[in-house]
Amino acid sequence: MAMRAATLAAATAVKGAAPNGLRALLFSTSRFPFSPPPTQTEKPPPAEPSNNLFVSGLSKRTTTDGLREAFAKFGDVVDARVVTDRVSGYSKGFGFVRYATIEDAEKGRVGMDGQFLDGWVIFAEYARPRPPPPSPQSSVQNGPNGTPMQWRT
């Protein structure tokens, strides 16, 4: 019991001896001494502007032609495709629209973002740069000692 009383006394002593510096840090100034993460619920920036648009929220029935015709009202569409599954051939619900210039892409993006297409609200934003396709020269891979590896004996 003596130990517990001593501990309590020590605790109260520590509590009573709480430094004024801490309270000054907590209540004095306008900012807390902790790190400021006030914006954790921020959405990441979509992408850098380009002439290529990523269109999501498409209906399953929306085809490449429908996508091009819908976006052609805001500029010259160079390439438009709805991403379809290779084996089933059905739409995956998103596609890409490439305009001739970036200004047309900007107009098409702000003009078609949030609009209805075949009964679905679509979202148009700038597409991310695509990974470059493998060139035939880079397909030759060498082994650890420099000798080219053999495939499919």
Add this chain to the structure above:
DNA sequence: AGTGAGCGA
């Protein structure tokens, strides 16, 4: 299945 956020033969 015609699934519902996402980034393509």
